[in-house]
Amino acid sequence: MILGIDIGTSVTKAALIDRDGTSHNHASTNSALITGPNGHVEQDLDDVMDSVARVAREVAHAASEPIEAVALTAQGDGLWLRDAEGAAVRNPLSWMDARASDIVARWGEGGADSVTDRVFRLTGSGVFPGCHAALLAWLAEHEPESFEKAAVAGYCADAVLQRLTGEITVDASDASLPFLDVRTREYVDEALELCGIANWRHLLPAPAPVDATFSLDAAGAELLGLPLGTPVSSGPYDLQACSFGAGAEHAGDGTVIIGTTLACQVFTHDTTNKPEFEPAGMWLCTPDPDLYLRVMPSMVGTAGLDWLLSMFQLTPSDLTRLLDESPAGANGVRALSFLSPAGERAPFVDPLARGQFTGLTIASTRADVVRALCESVVFAARHCLEVLGFDGELSASGGGVRSSAWAQLLADVMGRPIWIPHEAQVGIRGAAQVAWKRLGTPVDTDAWRTQRTRLDPNLDAHAALEAGYREYLADLAAARAQWNRA
Template structure:
């Protein structure tokens, strides 16, 4: 058995997984997310305590030895640590918006010759406020003492790995954004120079080789209650692990992760950055050096629907009923799903992007409002997949897939079947699959893929084609208005947070 551990933004999950891909036992523990205006931070010790709690719970009373601990988790953000793995300042979440003004400068200045466009041409990665590039540059300007105290500027998974094994490393999937040439798996120094942070290059750990295996040291063994020397794998990070755990393992396979964010991704053997593409999204290394994951990770998925339900005083358990009470088209109500205070990062980057509801009348119902937001997230998914060039099978996972009615909207908007794994802990499952392969154990991947349900498009799909074209037209108009508003405070400024989403 392998213990797959998925260190999410607000919840850490673990599952004891066999070679057949089924979870025998599972556990979950919440972690803290500290918000101060646009600033979003975590506590490394709190995160480690959740990892220890879920691993100990799933391993309690298990007689058979644990073959490995397989780590995956949230990506991006900035987790600064010292040589012993302790945080030199609170880890900054990928949701953080303090660097929004800086990203706006990179996006606007001299486009298409600005920093963002040039870095994208070098690495295929779009820059956004919660990325390493923006956060390192922000701290360089406002908090350089933290950088001077640090031995490593990493991510969530490698922070946990360091405390469990004593090793400073990083999975190539995490390191991919925003400075890595994914084909050579080496950092592009010119990208660091463009962002003004070449002086901190020494804080970036070299990516681990594919299928690297580490081992619990005495400190990690004491934390987890497992024998020292137990194998540990660390990566890929959660977007990719969720894809593998959902059965997306072949070229052109696509995954839609409907979680706090909406991540749309496609496996490909071609990592060519096309001239003229808008700087957004990312290319990630995978455990196979010849295969890459092209990702468009929108900032808002279930978070936008949660906001709508909370604002209306409704519970998530009412979602399917609400969607049944409003017909496709939401009674004429149209929405933009850009509710994050940091704006949007895919399939376009704009820190000023904001959510919106249009077309309301006195006859508009709460069900119409909720359906409009759900439809807008589905339109965002189609927009992302249009950028990615969707041509293969689509799998879906994440908390949003618990709603069959919302899944039907996704299938109708995308106009394709959606395959949903019956095993819900797909992140831990995907990490375990990579761990089995890293240990040299043969796994029947096709058997893992077969354990899925299928949602097929309904006749409403044709109506959503019309709605999607209107969505794109509305978005083009909105983006022009956001650009005209450039004289206002950027979303990283405290004054802007009070404006929130417009309705």
């Protein structure tokens, strides 16, 4: 079995994964988010490492069989600056951080000749405030001394890997956004120059080979309570790992992840940007050099619902009841779910994007407002998938689909069946699947794909929600004009 560890934005999870894809001995613990003025969101690397150690030791202690390897997956984007020994030279900056919003807005000026558009044409990835490009540019402008202390500008997964193995590297899935040519797996120097950070290129580690594994060093073995030399596989990062864990792995397969963020993604052999793409989303390398993942990761998924439920002094356990209490269309209440202080990053980039509720009257109920927000999240997912041109098999995962009513809403809005994995720990499951392949003993992925439930749409509900989706697109177009009014 493999010990899988998923280092999320605020929760670190671990589980043992058997070769048949089942998980055992789950453990989770919170790690801290450090928030500040102007949308600052940071983490503490030592706190993150403590969370990794806690869940790994708890799970490994209960293992009934030897652990073949450790499989890591983690949140992507952000900026995790470290020295040669793996110590943070400053607090890591989260992908949710909004401090570089003004830089991204400035990069977006100039239409087809803007920095944003030119970088997108070079790499296929959009830039947003919490990505490497924007955060590196902000530090270069406001805090260049941090670069002088740093040996590597990486991500969460490779920061943890360095502390466990001593290796400085990065998985190509993490490195893909925003400077990598995913076809050659090499950084595009012109993109770095456009963002004004070419002087710091030496801080970007070369992507690891697709079959790379590493080994726990003495410090890592002590931290996790595992034998020295235990193999470690790092990556792909969490969005892609969730796709594998949910049963999507072939060209044409799509996944919707209704988690803290909302991610819509499709596997493809074609890296051609469609003409209708705005400069948003990302191309990600996968463990297969000829397969790529096109991702549209919206900023807010269940995080927006958690905020709203807390405002009403409700909990996620109330969600199914609330959705049942309000009909499709939420009795006229409509919402836009752009609730991140950093704005939106897919299927468009706008640091000024903000959420809204309309159609409220004194007759509106909490259930109407909650349903309107849930519908808007699912409408956003459909919008992302339509921009991607997706028309294949669709899997769904994340905390949102644990609500049967919200999962059904997704199927109804999409008007197509969705496949929901039996296992909730899809990120850990996907990371373990990749780890076994890297170890040279791949699992039977076709058998793993059978461990899913098919959820069919209610065609009457789909028809009722179709008008709501068209209203959503109209509301979004009007809001975008308002956000960017001179």
